[in-house]
Amino acid sequence: MGVPEHDLPVVLPFIEDFRPDASGVSPLARHKEWYFVKCPQCGATGRRETDVSDTFLDSAWYFLRYPSTEFDDRPWDTERTRTWLPVTSYIGGNEHAVLHLLYSRFITMVLEELGHVGFEEPFPKFRAHGLIIKDGAKMSKSRGNVVIPDSYIRKWGADAFRMYLMFLGPFQEGGDFRDEGITGVRRFLDKVWQLAHEAAVTPGTPGPLTPGASPGSPGSPGSAGPGLPPAVARKLHQTIRKVTADTASLDYNTAIAAMMEYVNALREAGCATRDAVEPLIVILAPYAPHLAEELWAVLGHDRSIFEGRWPSFDERIAAAGEVEVVVQVNGKVRAHLSVARGATEAEVMERALE
Numbered sequence: 001m002g003v004p005e006h007d008l009p010v011v012l013p014f015i016e017d018f019r020p021d022a023s024g025v026s027p028l029a030r031h032k033e034w035y036f037v038k039c040p041q042c043g044a045t046g047r048r049e050t051d052v053s054d055t056f057l058d059s060a061w062y063f064l065r066y067p068s069t070e071f072d073d074r075p076w077d078t079e080r081t082r083t084w085l086p087v088t089s090y091i092g093g094n095e096h097a098v099l100h101l102l103y104s105r106f107i108t109m110v111l112e113e114l115g116h117v118g119f120e121e122p123f124p125k126f127r128a129h130g131l132i133i134k135d136g137a138k139m140s141k142s143r144g145n146v147v148i149p150d151s152y153i154r155k156w157g158a159d160a161f162r163m164y165l166m167f168l169g170p171f172q173e174g175g176d177f178r179d180e181g182i183t184g185v186r187r188f189l190d191k192v193w194q195l196a197h198e199a200a201v202t203p204g205t206p207g208p209l210t211p212g213a214s215p216g217s218p219g220s221p222g223s224a225g226p227g228l229p230p231a232v233a234r235k236l237h238q239t240i241r242k243v244t245a246d247t248a249s250l251d252y253n254t255a256i257a258a259m260m261e262y263v264n265a266l267r268e269a270g271c272a273t274r275d276a277v278e279p280l281i282v283i284l285a286p287y288a289p290h291l292a293e294e295l296w297a298v299l300g301h302d303r304s305i306f307e308g309r310w311p312s313f314d315e316r317i318a319a320a321g322e323v324e325v326v327v328q329v330n331g332k333v334r335a336h337l338s339v340a341r342g343a344t345e346a347e348v349m350e351r352a353l354e
Contacts, residue, residue, distance in 0.1 A: 004040050010048075026050040060103040061111070063087055063122060082118055090123035097128065127250060130174025132165065147177055159288035160186040166252035166287060185256075189291055191263050196281060196295040198272035228275050230320075235265045236276060237318035240311050243283045252287070254354055259284060274299065279311040327352045 013034040018027040028050040039046040067084040168175025239262040246255035285292035296305040327335040
């Protein structure tokens with residue numbers, strides 16, 4: 001017998017002791033005041049159904065509620081849902097693809113057929129993340145090898161810990177967390193700190209990458225200004241191009257590697273000017289937000305770095321000195337790579353395997 005609409009919702013009772021006992025009876029059924037109820041049809045004493053819906057069913061439509069949390073008279077608002085949904089990108093574990101997402105697609109398609117939503121696919125883009133292990137073994141409390149972020153953050157800083165997690169390996173594969181590995185990321189951030197402080201005392205004023213300004217104009221930190229050596233300018237534009245593309249595709253580890261290469265190039269060239277360093281701080285900001293914000297202030301900017309614009313790159317400058325290599329597997333073209341002219345076979349192979 002269904003519950004009459006005027007009696008909905010059925011509010012579950014507060015239960016202090018919900019542990020199972022030897023009777024095998026549900027904790028809800030042991031709550032007599034709630035369990036026994038008058039039948040809406042005949043008036044006799046009836047019993048409520050205690051086998052409530054599975055959590056997978058509940059989680060199959062939770063995303064529809066997010067844009068409409070202030071509405072108490074409906075689960076979601078049609079206009080609000082049309083504006084904000086479907087979800088642009090869904091990130092989760094591999095197990096989601098065959099469990100939660102399967103139920104979500106089914107429920108959404110039913111709701112679309114009934115006219116309650118305007119789309120069939122709730123998550124057009126799904127990206128599965130990998131698993132981070134510790135010293136070659138899966139983390140577990142029983143092994144005592146669980147990584148507690150607080151201790152690492154106290155020792156190395158939040159940005160170093162955050163970047164190390166992103167640098168461990170490809171997003172979809174995860175990586176092996178080893179304590180000695182975080183030192184390399186911290187050294188990189190120390191180098192950026194030093195470069196920014198050197199740039200802060202060089203002649204000139206803060207560059208036009210001030211929030212609200214257009215990057216990429218002549219002389220701006222995002223362009224090859226007259227003060228940059230050609231090799232540094234080329235590396236700058238290549239780095240902006242690489243980090244821009246890899247950040248969008250969630251290839252965080254290779255984006256960080258590109259920034260590390262650029263920092264090494266600046267140190268080798270002895271080039272710590274504002275034109276060379278400011279765009280580095282901007283593209284570093286999503287990866288090391290605390291450090292980037294502080295260094296942005298060190299360089300003389302009053303407003304937050306996160307109110308600014310992403311630096312642009314000139315494809316002609318970035319491509320100078322590069323050649324295109326076609327990657328084929330079993331006779332089929334798999335990729336087109338831009339590599340430095342004169343790169344060795346080993347270097348090309350390393351790029352192809354990234």
